[in-house]
């Protein structure tokens with residue numbers, strides 16, 4: 081049976097997608113089926129070129145390759161109206177780049193953007209624009225040495241303006257060349273580019289010409305443009321990918337590397353800015369691991385249930401046939417939040433949580449002597465109550481629940497402190513608030529009250545449950561997973577990491593963590609080695625943003641500037657090299673004079689953007705109250721909007737309103753940050769209550785929240801506020817404020 085390779089499918093007209101799918105489906109069964117009319121071209125530039133009949137009007141353009149293993153391969157490069165298809169099939173060639181062995185679809189010469197002959201290009205004077213590659217010291221030979229087409233490279237040397245870089249990259253004769261040019265233009269060095277696209281000065285030499293071409297199509301850089309399709313489901317996914325879901329098929333070589341890489345050394349950390357495809361890598365990796373070993377126990381987990389649900393959805397989209405496990409420890413991919421995994425483990429081991437005569441049980445090891453009834457939910461205001469009961473000696477600056485939340489989850493629980501004496505001696509690494517002996521004593525009084533109330537109620541908080549679940553697994557000496565993949569790792573706390581560590585034996589491909597320190601909006605600053613996870617030397621960063629435009633990305637990065645972020649290795653996180661391949665309008669800055677004026681302007685903006693189709697617009701607010709009010713006030717202005725809270729899934733109609741927190745992991749075509757005013761962000765009233773040493777981190781999390789929110793937009797971004805704008809919201813250009 082023939083194999084299909086899809087190339088350049090973005091040009092498939094929506095009206096003909098279904099027919100193209102049917103055509104390729106038949107072709108996968110046999111190229112000789114009646115009605116397909118696979119025909120060679122007389123006088124074509126490439127003797128492999130064929131056309132095929134999609135319907136009476138549309139023709140597929142294909143290249144036929146003989147594959148000794150599979151009979152033959154058809155590389156599909158698009159469907160066009162009859163005459164256009166003939167012309168394309170005559171003039172295009174499927175070639176192997178002689179420098180690096182990457183398969184490329186050569187366009188007709190006229191399509192190549194730069195008319196300057198290489199000799200003249202070589203001698204051109206240094207450009208006056210310091211941003212161009214030429215001004216930065218690159219030569220034509222540098223670019224052609226890595227395999228760039230000489231004409232394209234000639235033009236590439238003299239483009240400096242960012243918008244033009246993106247536009248010029250789109251004229252590249254091969255996808256990898258456009259991406260490599262963008263990398264160089266945004267400061268990446270030649271050697272990194274070589275490594276990133278596996279450009280090794282090697283061309284396939286073994287076998288027939290056709291076999292060499294097959295090897296060239298499988299080169300990681302070629303697979304940004306050509307996708308091997310194995311079955312109907314993949315075919316359908318790929319054809320649909322022509323719209324929004326290219327991620328299912330065309331991975332960037334860097335993404336593919338981390339999807340497929342055998343992490344023999346153990347735990348691995350993938351970092352990358354918002355929208356660089358970390359989740360995409362995780363979802364593909366889950367499938368890859370299952371393909372490698374169909375009975376593997378893969379856990380795919382993240383911070384909360386909303387995000388876990390979205391991971392399940394993406395897994396299903398990627399591969400509806402993938403085996404999903406219904407419980408942790410079973411073969412297949414098990415997707416759930418870390419807290420839900422903890423709850424399952426506690427229920428499963430409910431009879432072994434207690435201490436026995438000669439051994440302290442998991443609950444005792446975390447909380448000290450108490451009943452092992454821990455299944456109840458912690459009451460609201462538990463720390464507030466504990467402060468009221470046990471806080472008589474507490475200095476006023478520490479009498480804040482959020483101080484205790486942090487102290488408890490960063491110091492007390494991870495180090496399994498059960499007694500006052502232990503707490504008086506413990507090292508409180510990473511905590512900004514200093515505590516002398518008297519203050520520690522006062523803090524411990526409150527911890528004792530907190531624990532006593534929970535023991536009486538038979539409850540435990542999520543942090544405690546994670547710690548107890550970790551103890552359960554550790555004491556049994558039994559792991560329940562072969563591979564654990566974690567998304568949004570920056571938002572997990574120490575005890576949750578301890579649980580993840582306990583889920584899987586240390587060893588090859590054990591833990592794979594995706595994180596972005598800039599998006600930490602819940603978690604604390606954690607250093608992985610302190611929770612038993614050794615990563616050193618096994619961290620990599622993705623830099624190409626697939627989601628947002630260059631303009632929105634710049635804006636979001638400006639939100640972060642001036643603050644110092646630290647990653648899970650305890651190293652400074654930087655945002656250099658982040659780039660986007662798309663351009664769009666600059667973010668709009670909209671000031672309102674009153675709340676009513678804000679609602680009016682909001683409605684105007686939605687009308688202007690939506691044109692009747694509004695479900696791809698997200699309105700993100702700092703707090704629940706504002707998000708839940710918006711549907712009503714917009715309804716009064718004739719706009720349908722739905723409030724999406726933590727319990728609900730995304731609404732299918734109308735504008736979606738939600739908090740910036742809820743929007744984490746999501747994306748919209750257009751986003752409006754509503755309420756970006758000084759009065760709402762940062763939340764001074766919350767921060768002022770914190771002890772001095774905890775304030776800086778709290779402000780950083782608010783900054784990260786704005787970054788998260790601003791990076792949810794694929795195309796257009798607007799910020800609106802009443803009165804003064806928030807200090808977390810940069811004002812790029814005062815003239816653009818309306």
Ligand SMILES: Nc1ncnc2c1ncn2[C@@H]1O[C@H](COP(=O)(O)OP(=O)(O)OP(=O)(O)O)[C@@H](O)[C@H]1O
Pocket residue numbers: 324325326327328330331332335352353354355356357358359360361596599625626627744745746747791
């Ligand atoms: N190779 C790809 N081709 C096309 N689109 C891609 C590719 N990789 C990622 N994307 C798209 O980019 C967007 C962001 O991807 P993803 O959600 O995986 O990024 P992320 O790094 O996890 O983002 P965040 O940290 O903001 O949640 C998605 O719309 C995804 O489909």
